[in-house]
Amino acid sequence: MNETARGGRRRVTLYDVARLAGVSQPTASRVLNGSDRQVSSANRERVLRAARELAYVPNASAQAFVRGSSKMIAFVVGRIDGTYFSSMAAALMREARSAGYWVSIAVTDRQPERELRVVRELRAQRPRAIVFAGSGFIDPTGNEVLADELSGYERAGGKVLLISRTDLPFERISFDNRAGAEGLGQALAGLGYQRALVLGSETPLLGMLHRVEGFSDGFAPGTVEVRQTALSWEGGRDVVERMPPEQLSRFDLVVGVTDEMALGVMAALRVHGRRVPDDIAVAGFNDIRTLRDVSPPLTTVHVPLDLVAEAVVRRAIAGHEEGSGPPIPTHPVLRESTPPHH
């Protein structure tokens, strides 16, 4: 009802502090908030004391308002309740904090119209950067409008960054999906595997395509069978569930383009009484933390999220365009889900 009166007491403002300290508002401002300007140590002392005495809390809205930009980095993600993106968010927050920024997370549920709404709302917040992570849909029309919206944001002084997302025309931070997958393919071929089933993403995402292609190249070009499925735990599970047993038996290895898919595969195999790795081997991609809880330990490709976070924050803050630099290297990690074969 009555918004401002809620709680009654008037808030302490910079003016109050200045008055108590016997200085002008600008001087108080120069002391309390980061300014290069010098203030005499006598005044500085009095202002600090006054601020402490009144328990002054700067009004971030007012600061953001007058500065025209906030200390916020917006992180836009399809989902947050999964280890991969929440780990990425955690790394990003750590990194941002050490640079004096904070991260706001927005979830889109992977729906294009939600993405658009989220960006509109975010623009209103005037964040320093808007960072998109992962697997966006490729809906040309939807993306066109989204790209327009983001361009408008950039024109107004913001920065758009994409993490391993390729369907929008903005600066990009990518992993070397292809090389990591190729390394995995080589390693597994070297262990003696010969008939691999690869689960790709039914949503056509360039990054996922690179993983499939890279693996195929490293493993043995032409021998790999690919199935497209939902990019999720359920997607992995469903492929196994729906595949006739005799068909599944033709493979000695199943590889998911994400760990989540691989975990879905393992769950389904378990249900059907197939043992990993005795009956069939499994591997994933990303090296999410959940892997420490599965047995046997899952072979995967490690993605160094700390490096990603560091790059994101550096570029988000940098005034200039850095271009889409070299991809961040990834490397295969062999574990017990893929022991030497034959």
Add this chain to the structure above:
Amino acid sequence: MNETARGGRRRVTLYDVARLAGVSQPTASRVLNGSDRQVSSANRERVLRAARELAYVPNASAQAFVRGSSKMIAFVVGRIDGTYFSSMAAALMREARSAGYWVSIAVTDRQPERELRVVRELRAQRPRAIVFAGSGFIDPTGNEVLADELSGYERAGGKVLLISRTDLPFERISFDNRAGAEGLGQALAGLGYQRALVLGSETPLLGMLHRVEGFSDGFAPGTVEVRQTALSWEGGRDVVERMPPEQLSRFDLVVGVTDEMALGVMAALRVHGRRVPDDIAVAGFNDIRTLRDVSPPLTTVHVPLDLVAEAVVRRAIAGHEEGSGPPIPTHPVLRESTPPHH
């Protein structure tokens, strides 16, 4: 360097829209931002058209500034890279969104001094509510200062909410830890288990204590052995690692006060070649999503995060104090990690 000039182009303001539409600024405001005031449909139409034409984006900082409070709910959490809190955050965001609010997540790494800093920074943002989730330390001095800070925030019109946290004097949303744990204890005793090792939290948290006590009461008062350990995966693992094998053999069941701990236990048991549930049974608490990936499926106590999120948002928005209502019920879920025994 030059903050405001970044990007060059002046931003479109409400004034521009009003001028193009040929109306006053307040009228444009009434049309574009939620106001109860009526505007003639002719003017409404012109304003909307003008806004679209100029691609007007409201300045949320200015709005928050002048309104004295933002549409933000701050969610303060020890860590975000775990299934439990990220699931809770996800539920909270869903719920908040449908009420027209958005959630900002702040991570404290469970360090008291970080908690204090985070709250200070959050206060500056003037969020509608600050919500603390989970396991805070009990450091009386640290908490005293924190409580002061939060009281100041409430006096200024904000709302503090605690989710299953009991070391601060504010409105609380709690689960029925005791009843859930008691139900679990009864159920497991009913299955024939007789010698339980319960892993409690070495940090003295009331909620965790209730779980230990509840379980003990339900299982068989006096027969349960309790070990305190770190409230984490590592904490669970360490207990098993450090326990002499013959001592561990005395138990037919290990219960962690969180699923994370239980998963740590399972990992350690695996390493030491003890099979679950054949050699020893394991149970946890929370029913996190990671459980779908472990085998055998873990017995636990389900905590309905959707209900929690709903309660949080409702109370965060409500102008009045609701008191710390009845706890949200939890219920045991029996799975294969604790089959009938003997």
Add this chain to the structure above:
DNA sequence: TTGTAAGCGTTATCAA
């Protein structure tokens, strides 16, 4: 229903 005018808290410009 509409417009005028005041004010929100802070920073930045500029003159002292």
Add this chain to the structure above:
DNA sequence: TTGATAACGCTTACAA
């Protein structure tokens, strides 16, 4: 080094 003073973009009495 300091202090008037003018923005910043928006909302909200209050008056028309």
